[in-house]
Amino acid sequence: MPAIKRVVLDVLKPHQPNALEFVSAIAERHSGCLIRITVIEVDEKTETTQLDIQSDDVPYAAIVDSIKTLGASVHSIDEVEVSSAAPSAG
Amino acid sequence: MIAQLRFLLQLTQAQRIARRYFVTNGFDGALTMMGLTIGFYSAETRVPVQVVISACLGAAVALAVSGLASAYVSESAERAKELRELEQAVVGDLQDTAHGRAARLVPLLIATVNGLAPLLIALFIMTPLWLEQAGVVLPLGGLEGAIGLAFVVLFLLGVFLGTVSGSFWLWSAARTLVVAVFTAAIIFLLNA
Numbered sequence: 683m684p685a686i687k688r689v690v691l692d693v694l695k696p697h698q699p700n701a702l703e704f705v706s707a708i709a710e711r712h713s714g715c716l717i718r719i720t721v722i723e724v725d726e727k728t729e730t731t732q733l734d735i736q737s738d739d740v741p742y743a744a745i746v747d748s749i750k751t752l753g754a755s756v757h758s759i760d761e762v763e764v765s766s767a768a769p770s771a772g
Numbered sequence: 773m774i775a776q777l778r779f780l781l782q783l784t785q786a787q788r789i790a791r792r793y794f795v796t797n798g799f800d801g802a803l804t805m806m807g808l809t810i811g812f813y814s815a816e817t818r819v820p821v822q823v824v825i826s827a828c829l830g831a832a833v834a835l836a837v838s839g840l841a842s843a844y845v846s847e848s849a850e851r852a853k854e855l856r857e858l859e860q861a862v863v864g865d866l867q868d869t870a871h872g873r874a875a876r877l878v879p880l881l882i883a884t885v886n887g888l889a890p891l892l893i894a895l896f897i898m899t900p901l902w903l904e905q906a907g908v909v910l911p912l913g914g915l916e917g918a919i920g921l922a923f924v925v926l927f928l929l930g931v932f933l934g935t936v937s938g939s940f941w942l943w944s945a946a947r948t949l950v951v952a953v954f955t956a957a958i959i960f961l962l963n964a
Contacts, residue, residue: 696862698782698783698784699779703782727861751868753870755863
């Protein structure tokens with residue numbers, strides 16, 4: 683089963699929670715993830731952000747669920763790194 | 773549960789609103805009690821303490837219910853409007869998100885603060901009246917004690933406001949005391 687090592691998402695979020703609270707809330711729910719957020723654009727009520735998530739195996743579906751719970755939505759998957767298990771010897 | 777509640781309060785900046793409501797309606801409660809007790813004090817005939825307590829209690833309950841209902845109705849409407857605007861901005865349904873939960877929960881919390889503030893402050897100001905009714909001997913009479921306590925509470929609300937705003941607490945407290953003295957003077961003048 684291939685493991686998702688890294689995924690970069692384009693996320694539209696409301697101003698609140700702010701970027702720090704937003705990634706902290708996601709990180710609290712998914713231990714073992716390194717999450718980086720970059721605010722790309724700020725509009726009147728929303729922010730377009732890029733979320734870079736790294737882990738031994740990124741729990742993608744659960745993270746998207748957390749993002750939605752915080753009032754944000756995933757617009758696109760911009761980058762993905764997947765690692766497949768090495769074939770067993772013999 | 774508490775962490776979740778704190779997160780929702782942070783999300784909606786509701787702490788500031790609750791604090792504002794606490795001071796506003798707490799001030800209402802203190803000033804109303806002061807007005808009532810000064811009204812009884814300046815009346816020509818001395819009214820039994822039981823009557824004063826009943827009148828003050830009635831006013832306190834009315835202020836609490838009014839605060840509860842008015843804050844809930846207005847905050848619910850405000851939160852529903854904000855949520856609708858946010859839903860339009862993110863082009864999605866936010867009912868099952870933290871924002872949706874906050875829109876339902878925060879009006880309840882703010883209404884509770886708005887209702888309890890005048891009630892608790894009024895009950896505190898009425899303490900000398902309860903004590904007099906219970907037969908406790910006070911250095912001042914029950915009415916005089918309640919009036920004094922109302923001034924103290926108004927002074928403390930001023931101190932609290934000064935601390936919140938970061939201005940000189942004594943100046944802020946002096947302003948609330950001026951309002952109290954002005955109100956008392958009007959009542960005395962009208963009863964003269």
